Amino acid sequence: MGGTSFEYSYLLILVLLIGSIFFAVAPLVIARILGPKKESSIKNATYECGLVSKGDPWVQFKVQYYIFTLVFVIFDLETVFLFPWAVAFNALGAFAFVEMLIFIGILAGGLLYAWEKGVLEWR
Amino acid sequence: MLWFVLLFGLMTLVTGICAISVRNIVHCALFAVVFFFGIACLFFTLRAEFLAAVQIIVYIGAIAILILFAIMLTHDVTGEAAGGMIHVGGITGGVVAVAVAGSIMVALFRESLIRNSQSLVERTAAAPQVSVKTIGEALMTPYVVPFEVVSILLTAALVGAIVLALEQRPAKKEGS
Numbered sequence: 584m585g586g587t588s589f590e591y592s593y594l595l596i597l598v599l600l601i602g603s604i605f606f607a608v609a610p611l612v613i614a615r616i617l618g619p620k621k622e623s624s625i626k627n628a629t630y631e632c633g634l635v636s637k638g639d640p641w642v643q644f645k646v647q648y649y650i651f652t653l654v655f656v657i658f659d660l661e662t663v664f665l666f667p668w669a670v671a672f673n674a675l676g677a678f679a680f681v682e683m684l685i686f687i688g689i690l691a692g693g694l695l696y697a698w699e700k701g702v703l704e705w706r
Numbered sequence: 707m708l709w710f711v712l713l714f715g716l717m718t719l720v721t722g723i724c725a726i727s728v729r730n731i732v733h734c735a736l737f738a739v740v741f742f743f744g745i746a747c748l749f750f751t752l753r754a755e756f757l758a759a760v761q762i763i764v765y766i767g768a769i770a771i772l773i774l775f776a777i778m779l780t781h782d783v784t785g786e787a788a789g790g791m792i793h794v795g796g797i798t799g800g801v802v803a804v805a806v807a808g809s810i811m812v813a814l815f816r817e818s819l820i821r822n823s824q825s826l827v828e829r830t831a832a833a834p835q836v837s838v839k840t841i842g843e844a845l846m847t848p849y850v851v852p853f854e855v856v857s858i859l860l861t862a863a864l865v866g867a868i869v870l871a872l873e874q875r876p877a878k879k880e881g882s
Binding site: 593643644646648649650652653654655656657659660661662663664666667668669670671672674675678679682685686687689690692693694696697700702 | 768838846860864
């Protein structure tokens, strides 16, 4: 099966992907090859901005972060529906615009509820 | 194209195995991200570009973040306190996995035999191409009502999540 226009249209993404992986990996490899390595116990010690670190680094985060994430997931799912809408937008006209306004409006109600319940407040 | 399928399939398989077998749970989550990306790439090779985009947006963008947050919120996920991996369900899980994979294989091969000699790759190429634009148009014209119902469903999920999460608030005092 040869390449069709579908494959070629995603070739650019593949090239970008390979390029970005190269940009991330190349400095690490070069540093490993060229960098001098003189290890000592002080050098390998954990540090926090120059201070000696205290306690267990694995602290439990506030549960509130998780509610933030749940709200984020809902609006991330909204993006899934915004995406085909945006692609087909030119062919659809004003009616689709109103439909999407209703869609976002209902979801905004959920956000208002979250706001009202104090989920968005930092305590 | 077939090489891409094999490459992405191998990538998905290897990172999937890593995601369930690596000791460090944060590394597991990161392997799961690559696994999700491999699935997205497989969708691309099957020309399901919308599914691939959804896979990246939802699974890598949201589910992976959710998993990482869940790890951050959990006590003692690393070190001695975490204990060993649970092996109790190993055999049952293995049997179920083999049964699922086997039934999918049987279904695929029977399908190929019925439509004699046309391979899955050929049939995928011959299938009508559904672009994101087509989905967008379908979503806005014949499927308007389900589309708006989805919004209500999402709002219900949001409200439900908040109600469930806030219910535990008074019990938790020593946190923060």
